[in-house]
Amino acid sequence: MLVPPYIASLRPYEPGRSADEVKRTYGLTRVAKLASNENPLGASPLAVDAMRAHLTEVNIYPNGGLDLRERLATEFDVKVANVIAGSGSDGIMSNIIRAFLCDDDEVLTTESAFIGFQVLARSRGVAYRTVPYRNWHYDLEALAAAITEKTKIVYLANPNNPTGTIFTKHEFDEFYRHVPERVLIILDEAYFEYAKDNPRYPDSMHYRYDNVITLRTFSKIYGLAGIRVGYGFAHEDLIANLLKVKLTFEPSSLAQVAGIAALDDREFVHRSLELNARGRKFIAAAIARMGFETIPSEANFVMVPLESPSVAAWMTEELLKRGIIVRPLGAFGLPHCVRISTGTDEDNRLLVDSLEQLHVKEVVCRS
Numbered sequence: 001m002l003v004p005p006y007i008a009s010l011r012p013y014e015p016g017r018s019a020d021e022v023k024r025t026y027g028l029t030r031v032a033k034l035a036s037n038e039n040p041l042g043a044s045p046l047a048v049d050a051m052r053a054h055l056t057e058v059n060i061y062p063n064g065g066l067d068l069r070e071r072l073a074t075e076f077d078v079k080v081a082n083v084i085a086g087s088g089s090d091g092i093m094s095n096i097i098r099a100f101l102c103d104d105d106e107v108l109t110t111e112s113a114f115i116g117f118q119v120l121a122r123s124r125g126v127a128y129r130t131v132p133y134r135n136w137h138y139d140l141e142a143l144a145a146a147i148t149e150k151t152k153i154v155y156l157a158n159p160n161n162p163t164g165t166i167f168t169k170h171e172f173d174e175f176y177r178h179v180p181e182r183v184l185i186i187l188d189e190a191y192f193e194y195a196k197d198n199p200r201y202p203d204s205m206h207y208r209y210d211n212v213i214t215l216r217t218f219s220k221i222y223g224l225a226g227i228r229v230g231y232g233f234a235h236e237d238l239i240a241n242l243l244k245v246k247l248t249f250e251p252s253s254l255a256q257v258a259g260i261a262a263l264d265d266r267e268f269v270h271r272s273l274e275l276n277a278r279g280r281k282f283i284a285a286a287i288a289r290m291g292f293e294t295i296p297s298e299a300n301f302v303m304v305p306l307e308s309p310s311v312a313a314w315m316t317e318e319l320l321k322r323g324i325i326v327r328p329l330g331a332f333g334l335p336h337c338v339r340i341s342t343g344t345d346e347d348n349r350l351l352v353d354s355l356e357q358l359h360v361k362e363v364v365c366r367s
């Protein structure tokens, strides 16, 4: 057989639906895309200016991320040897899987983990083991207990996607005491900037261990999801091995200048955080008024568990008809849940008005 069975049986990553496709399908002129945890304010203006200024230099090969690594090293007060930059944090995750997993190794994470990690890990054909959530949080105690001699990678997203929950420094410290040094912990901090001001949130830069790799991204708060640029911090030996397997020329030169400029865009980050905090509160309050639960989130989205997969599918479809794209979580393994990213104030208002209409419809249908 040409394709190994673990690739043949792999369910490919399903991205959220695009605004253009939804406009075409439903004959709409305005669509709010609240499905992929993107920045509703657009891209960092400083990053856009920097990319514009470098557009005519794309005939030259990039330098493998070195400029960005240097800038990140200064920003976060670490050595360049401790930093990697790549095509999104997804790109770096893919390199971690390639660099560190052998055929008999196992990866361990929570049930219904971030779909991008699920797809990448399963594509390597190694055993993929999970433990259930505890109250929609990573159950770090159960994860520590589930580590075997074969466990090579433990994947933790903090804040987590799709639940939006965090684990605390105290919880992580307790967990870490039980993890053998031969196990690599991936701490995926894609939503770091949204959570970092919470005093209970552990910024993993404050505890650099030899077997921990922190991953972060420019896709979320900096609004650069389309340009594909992310970064990571780890012990220099880990980074040196990752550099061996990464594609020589990732990140692209435009991604690199965008990342460097975005780090200076404090005003954009500030505005994005304020909009997100306002939107998250507004959406969660409206959903609670309708009698649905939302999971308290530290990121730029909220997860809504519903009573059944059919209610989740119904809500998703009814919102689509009204021009709002949310993310049904069947592919994550949570078919009764939907995830809603925060949007602009106008998007959020449209969402809440639409949910209120649905609620009335649902109550009328039931009575």
Ligand SMILES: Cc1ncc(COP(=O)(O)O)c(C=O)c1O
Pocket (backbone or CB within 6 Å): 036, 037, 087, 088, 089, 090, 091, 114, 116, 157, 160, 161, 188, 190, 216, 217, 218, 219, 225, 228, 229, 230
């Ligand atoms: C937890 C988590 N990690 C990583 C990513 C991927 O980020 P990037 O765009 O940097 O590949 C996402 C994107 O949704 C995410 O939610």
